[in-house]
Every structure is written in C-alpha cells, then in structure tokens.
Amino acid sequence: MFRNFRMISSVVFGRGSFNQLDDILSAKRKDAFMVFLVDDVFKGKALSGRVPAKEGDLTIFVNVDDEPKTKYVDSLVAQVKGHASGLPDGVIGIGGGSTLDLAKAVSLMLTNPGSAADYQGWDLIKIPAVYHVGIPTLSGTGAEVSRTTVLTGPTKKLGINSDHTVFDQVVLDPELIAGVPKDQWFYTGMDCYIHCVESLQGTFLNAFSQAYGEKALELCRQVYLEDWPDSDDRLMMASYFGGMSIAYSQVGVCHAMSYGLAFVLGVHHGIGNSIVFDYLDAFYPEGVAEFRAMLEKIKIELPRNITKDLTEEQLDTMTNVAFGLAPLWENALGKDWQTVMPKERIKELYRRM
Template sequence: MYRNFKIVPNIIFGRGCFNQLGDILKPKRTDADAYMVFVLDDVFKGRALEGRLPMEKGDLLLLVNVDDEPKTKYIDQLVDQVRAYSPRKPDGIIGLGGGATMDIAKAVSLMLNNPGSAADYQGWDLIKHPAVYHVAVPTLAGTGAEISRTTVLTGPEKKLGINSDYTLYDQIVLDPELLAGVPKDQWFYTGMDCYIHDVESLNGTYLNEFSRAYGEKSIDLCRQVFLEEHPDKDDKLMMASYFGGMSIAYSQVGACHALSYGLSFVLGTHHGIGCCITFDYLEDVYPEGVKEFRRMMEKHDIHLPRNLTKNLDDKALDTMANVALGLAPLWENCFGKDWKNVMTKERVLELFRKM
C-alpha cells in the first residue's frame, strides 16, 4: 500500500515576498469582527520584523518563548489565551520564527478545533478535525517545519510529534531576506537538521524514488551552502529545507533523530544542536554522512558541547533510552524490520553515555 499524503497547497518564494503577506491574508478575513493571531518568536520583540507584521484592528499578537523546546502544556496555555481573547475562533494563525515557533503555531491551530490537551494527540493520525487556517513564515531554514506534517512537542511522558495531514500549513511564505542576521551557530545547527534529514532519508530502508529525488537535491544544496561559497546561500538553504522536508514526507528520518528526541526529553537540548550532538556519534551507522558533517563543522569552526550525560543517573539514562526506542518507524527506516535486534537498549545506552 502507498500513502496518499497531503502537501502544503500554497507556496510563495522570493526575496521580499514577505511584503505580500497582508494581501495573502486579506481574502481569509471573513468580516469586520474577524481577527488573525500572529505567533511570533519573542526574540523579535521591538525589532523590525514585529513592526512589519500586517496586523489589522482586532488582531492578536502572541509573543512566544522558545528558549525551551515546545511543551504540550505551553500549547494548552496559548490556546486558552486565544480563547480568552475572543469567544469566536480566529480566521487564521500565522507562525513567524524558527522550527519551534512554527511547530507552536501548528499546534495552536490544531488545538483550537480539537478538544482536550495537546498531549492527547502525540502520535500518528490522532487528530480528528481540521486545523484553523494557518500560515508559516520561517526566519530560520533547515528544520523543514514549514512543510512537515508533524509538530514536535515534549509532553509529560514523551517527546513525540502530533503527526497528521491536518498539521500541514495551508500557506508558506519563503523569503530568504528574513534569514539575514541569524547567529552563526544557530544558522549551522538548524541547517544541519536539514542535512541530517537528507542523510537519514537517502540511507533508509523506506527510500523510494520520490524521496530520493527531493533528498538528493536537498543534500546538494546543503553542500553548496556549507562547503562552498555562494552569495545566494540563504536562498539555497531555504530551498534545501523545503526539499529535505519533502524527502522525509514519503520516507522517514532515522537513528539520529530518534536519539536526539531522547536527549531533548531529559536535558531539554534544542533540536538542531541535539541532532548535531547525536549525529557525531553515529559514524558506524552513517559513515560518509558523519565524515562530511565533520568537514562542515571544521569549515565553520563549530565546536559541539561534550559530556552532557556525564552526571546523569541510571534512571535518567533509562528514560532517555526509552524515549528514543519508542520511535519505532525511525528505527525501522534505519535498520529494517529487524531493528530491535540491531539497536538494543544497551547499545542505545552506550551511545548516550558517550555524549
């Protein structure tokens, strides 16, 4: 059987296209009392981007904090805040920021139309009702959150996405100008999330020609960005992120992402740097990918943190391993249906102890 999956139906790309956001939203405003919710990373508070938002009278601005990875309880609080603002639902949710902010906006748009807590929907295809209309405006490139059917959240028991066709954005606005001024380390770690998507997809057992076509183009763009010199590197990275997300849409990520989820659940490690930390210990799984990744780190003078798990007790390490091993599709993509005999709990624990 083949998956009949959805993709984002409306995409605008190009330098300066953010200026068209107001025109894109206008037809979605239903009447004079309608409002939109702009979900903006609070790093932009008081900065130029906040002043450029095409907000109209009655619109709500939610400044969200992503110092920590998004948690289900934080999503519940934001949904309550929107509901307290108005008895009617917004006509749209617009997420502006990096992967975490875009995931928050996706989750809020879903939970406005689905009862209960966000934690109730961590898993695959548990959402029953379509989301409120939602738009992504990435200001970082690499996570693929703008094109993904997943909103990655940390719940009380696990770190696991809300995976649903309803999670997908209705519109994405890809303006490379918005990537200007990103700190080097953050730019690298987020971009490596894309590179690792490609390595895991292209080396996975779920690979098919659909995934290969997108993955090969994405990894080629990543090499141009991180190993060469190009004046339009932000344009290339933004498209690499899109193609990388499309590559895993019909396949899956693998061992690195599974391990990074465990690391993040216990230590709160941000996704991009968490993937880099775990990937660096997987040369026996992805030998060529890790070798090239280290060349990219050397070129950009990136130094990963070490000894993160040194002082963790057995209980914390056990939790970390259980979270990682709970992501069965990722391991199956990496090692096949016999993955449990390849990636044993002891092997996972050994990897985490090295970190």
C-alpha cells in the same frame, strides 16, 4: 495502500515576499480575527513592526528558549479562546522551527478537544485545523513543510503527526534569515542535512523521497562546504526540499536519539542532532565524515560530555524515549531493528556523549 499525503496548498518564494503577507491574509479574512505567533526574539525589532495585524487581531510573542511543550500549547490555545468568541480566521507563525511548530499545534488544538498531549502520535487528529500560515526566519528544520509539530509532553517527546498539521500557506523570504547567529544558522541547517542522510539511507526510501533528498543534500553541501553569494536562498530551499524528502519516507537513528536528549536535558533539536550524529560512524560513515568537514569549515565546536553527570534513571528515561520511536528505527535498520539496536546499545551511545 499508498499514502495519499497532503502538501502545502500555496507557497510564495522570493526576497521581499514577506511584504505580500497582508494581501495573502486579506483573502482569508472573514468576520473574525487573525492570530500572529511571533518569536519573542523579534519583540521591539523591525520585523515585528512589519506584521500586518489589524484592529482586533491578536499578536503573541512566543518564547522558544525551550523546545515547545504540550502545556505551553494548551496555554496559548486558552489565550486565543479568551481573546474573542469564536474561532480565528487564521493562525500565522513567524519564527524558527519551534515557533512554526507552535503555530501548527495551536491551529490544531483550536478545533480538537482536550490537551495537545492527547495527540502525540500518528494520525490522531480528527478535525481539520483552522487556516494556518508558516513564515520561517530560520532554515533547516523543514517545519514549514512537514506534517509534524514536534512537542515535549508529560511522558515523551513526540510530534503531532497528521495531514491536518500541514500549513495551508508558507511564505519563504530569504531576507528573513539574514543575520542569524552562526551557531544557530549551522545547527538548524544540520537538521536538514542529517535528515536527508537518514532518508536517503533508509529502508523506506523511494524515488519520490530520493528526488527531494538528493537536491536538499546538494544544496546543503553548497551552503556549508562552498561559498555562494545566495547561500540564504539555497538554504531556504534545502530546508523545503529536505522536509519534502521525509513526507514519503522517515528519519533515522540520529533523530530518534536526539529526541531522548531533548526530553531529559532540554537540548534543542538542531544541536541535539549534531551532538548525536558525531557518534554515528557505524550507521552513516560517509555522512558523519562530511559533517565533520562542515564543522571544521564553519569552525563550530560541539558541546561535549553533556551526559556525564546523568543518573542511571535519567539514562534509562532517555533510552526509553528514543526506543519508543519505532518508525524511525525501522526506517534506519529494517523490521528487525530491535535485534540490531537493543536498549543497552542505545544507552551506551548516550554514555559516550
């Protein structure tokens, strides 16, 4: 049976479109309140003063120095529930991929019982989320369009993957990603580039995924190998199309292994993908060569030797986290992936990093 996946209901794109947020939310306001989850990097900055919070609304500046953890989601949900009786009219995430993932997770856990850790997996959410809006201030992760909210739990790093995760509304304003530090701009963009390479070479590929993935890849090449005056606009659309490319497909070897790095070492997703991808010539030779050309053009130095002091137990944990992501491996290597990629081969790749 073909999967009838959910897409974002409403999208607004354009420079200055953030100014429409108040009007967009006004149509959704009832008798409750709105929750704004804003990356704390904007605390005291101009953007925080533009958030259209009304009297009674709750604005929380979230910290994403570390990637989102299930226990952080649970604490945010408790804070929202303690703010007022009843559910909010909406949850709005303003920030990079981690902030958007927090917004998606909080909106889900306001309506579903238990801990966010209970829902790490595929299609475990049963009750729709409250209305939720995503406004990216970084581009590349595809978090604004994906059905996943990536979380680190007590025993694994794994997303809450559900049609209910998808945002009801996204606001894509390229002005919001201007001035992002070069390294951060590069690493988040590489998340998009790498998952397009993985999708386009995966066994799950179909015409739907291919159409979005090829366009996203083209836009990434324009941003990171060429010089365009509207590169922020192009990168924002690459992120959107890249996220759509895996809606009917999946990522692969690099993402599976970066999850292991993140779980044990706390390496952020975009950096982790970039570190891993540089060692995957055997799987994605053309993509890795092009990635290295991007590194050279943008003058980025990848972190090296990050696993040299790990114990065998830590390497085993890292390997087990990666090995447990079966859909990613199957997309990359086919149904017999465990024969092609036994745990020892994964561990050996980690040792090289």
